[in-house]
Amino acid sequence: MEIAIVKYNAGNIQSVLYALERIGAAAIVTDDFELLRRADKVIFPGVGEASSAMRYLRERKLDQVLKELQQPVLGICLGMQLMCAYSEENSTECLGIFDEKVKSFNQLKLQEAVTDTEINRFKIPQIGWNTISSLKTDLFDSIAENSYCYFVHGYYAALGEDTIATTDYLAPYSSGLHKKNYYGVQFHPEKSATVGEKILRNFIEKI
Amino acid sequence: MLTKRIIPCLDIKDGRTVKGTNFVDLRDAGDPVELGRLYASQGADELVFLDITATVEKRKTLSELVNRISHQINIPFTVGGGISSVEDVKILLQNGADKISINTAAFKRPALLSELEKEFGSQCVVLAIDARMEEDGEWYVYLNGGRTKTDRTCTDWAEEAVSLGAGEILLTSMNHDGTKQGFALDITRALSTRLPVPVIASGGGGRMEHFLDVFQQANADAALAASIFHFKEVAIPDLKNYLFQEGIPVRIG
Numbered sequence: 001m002e003i004a005i006v007k008y009n010a011g012n013i014q015s016v017l018y019a020l021e022r023i024g025a026a027a028i029v030t031d032d033f034e035l036l037r038r039a040d041k042v043i044f045p046g047v048g049e050a051s052s053a054m055r056y057l058r059e060r061k062l063d064q065v066l067k068e069l070q071q072p073v074l075g076i077c078l079g080m081q082l083m084c085a086y087s088e089e090n091s092t093e094c095l096g097i098f099d100e101k102v103k104s105f106n107q108l109k110l111q112e113a114v115t116d117t118e119i120n121r122f123k124i125p126q127i128g129w130n131t132i133s134s135l136k137t138d139l140f141d142s143i144a145e146n147s148y149c150y151f152v153h154g155y156y157a158a159l160g161e162d163t164i165a166t167t168d169y170l171a172p173y174s175s176g177l178h179k180k181n182y183y184g185v186q187f188h189p190e191k192s193a194t195v196g197e198k199i200l201r202n203f204i205e206k207i
Numbered sequence: 208m209l210t211k212r213i214i215p216c217l218d219i220k221d222g223r224t225v226k227g228t229n230f231v232d233l234r235d236a237g238d239p240v241e242l243g244r245l246y247a248s249q250g251a252d253e254l255v256f257l258d259i260t261a262t263v264e265k266r267k268t269l270s271e272l273v274n275r276i277s278h279q280i281n282i283p284f285t286v287g288g289g290i291s292s293v294e295d296v297k298i299l300l301q302n303g304a305d306k307i308s309i310n311t312a313a314f315k316r317p318a319l320l321s322e323l324e325k326e327f328g329s330q331c332v333v334l335a336i337d338a339r340m341e342e343d344g345e346w347y348v349y350l351n352g353g354r355t356k357t358d359r360t361c362t363d364w365a366e367e368a369v370s371l372g373a374g375e376i377l378l379t380s381m382n383h384d385g386t387k388q389g390f391a392l393d394i395t396r397a398l399s400t401r402l403p404v405p406v407i408a409s410g411g412g413g414r415m416e417h418f419l420d421v422f423q424q425a426n427a428d429a430a431l432a433a434s435i436f437h438f439k440e441v442a443i444p445d446l447k448n449y450l451f452q453e454g455i456p457v458r459i460g
Contacts, residue, residue, distance in 0.1 A: 011300055011327055011328070011331065012300070012305065014277065014301060014302065014303050015277060015303050015305065018277050018278050018303055019281065021278065022278070022279070022281065047327075047328060047330065047331065048327070048328055049328060121426070123402075123403060123404055123405040123428060124403055124404070125329070125330050125374060125404075126209060127330065127374070127375060127405050127428070128209050128210060128211075128212050128252065128405070128428070128429070129209070129210045129212070129252055129458040130208065130209045130210070131208065148210065148458040150282070150283055151209075152283075152305075152330045153330070154329075154330070168208065169209055188283070190281075191281065191282055191283045191305065192281075192282075193247065193281050193282055194281070196281065197281060
């Protein structure tokens with residue numbers, strides 16, 4: 001089993017590598033087109049800002065490679081958001097693998113017109129452990145509804161046809177997406193204790 | 208629902224955990240990686256590793272320790288102590304740290320916060336503030352591990368820091384730290400209400416009720432403690448069960 005982690009200008013790529021090592025799965029971190037195409041599984045992680053990440057991917061033509069992968073691909077956090085159609089984070093056209101759009105929690109907070117006393121009850125970015133529910137696909141095999149996962153994000157993917165997991169913060173949104181061979185999770189399985197390890201294991205063994 | 212976080216803090220000196228009372232009188236409480244892994248298995252939501260001597264001794268890299276931690280621990284962790292440049296942060300993040308906490312260096316050069324936000328995103332920039340309430344009733348910022356007083360008030364500095372790019376505030380009350388008499392509820396509530404980013408309360412947690420108070424009365428997003436966990440005065444599973452029974456959203460199981 002060859003697992004390739006996409007190397008690009010985003011943070012926390014090492015954390016994914018170490019998490020895979022902890023569950024006994026070796027992986028390589030690479031931006032080599034052939035190594036990515038040849039791998040059995042590809043993980044597209046990342047913490048960072050959408051427009052600079054997309055610019056980096058386009059400049060290196062990694063965007064095309066990512067869009068044409070045939071094997072199972074798992075996007076994590078920013079990786080998942082970049083696989084969506086569009087992000088409100090600096091008005092960024094993304095890869096368009098998923099049809100969903102990525103929106104701003106700050107905008108949502110304004111729209112919700114929460115009262116003054118509540119205004120800072122919802123901190124942005126959302127940082128911490130929240131539940132995932134309405135779980136679909138084998139990515140969540142043996143994962144209980146309302147399991148806790150670790151989230152750190154200021155933008156969120158709206159609910160849509162590709163939604164395979166839902167989380168609620170200000171409003172329900174997609175914490176998991178799936179279309180064809182592509183999967184994405186908004187939370188960090190590499191930091192989500194044993195639940196996260198099980199999800200990574202599912203991606204490697206069951207997808 | 209997003210849960211309130213319980214964060215054990217491991218103060219590091221010479222690769223070992225220590226915890227002082229009011230930042231003096233250090234005691235040894237074991238290997239940071241082993242202890243961190245134990246806390247993770249008990250349900251800690253995050254860990255903070257602070258090299259408490261670093262600001263004074265100018266010790267830079269915790270990178271080897273950070274690398275060991277990130278290989279062995281499956282929950283997020285923050286690293287702080289003597290961090291003063293984008294390059295320092297890059298090394299720690301590359302070795303697997305999820306966030307870095309910055310204190311004196313940001314106060315002395317606030318632009319550092321913007322630089323870090325631009326380079327890595329605000330989600331990994333935790334601003335630590337050591338504050339003390341003086342006789343005039345104001346909370347003032349202290350630097351260098353609590354040794355140096357400044358004329359800046361805590362809320363004033365916190366607001367500027369957030370506007371520059373801090374994604375989270377770690378507030379330690381020097382009046383309460385080490386006393387085990389409860390967290391500083393007023394200043395925690397003031398920051399938590401005013402700031403759009405999460406506030407981690409630190410200093411004074413001695414009993415389970417103190418954690419309930421800081422979540423319920425002061426709206427803290429997370430609470431941090433050290434010695435009560437290190438010396439098994441409060442067990443994390445008991446604490447979380449207690450908070451859950453009291454209606455606080457916490458991650459259990």
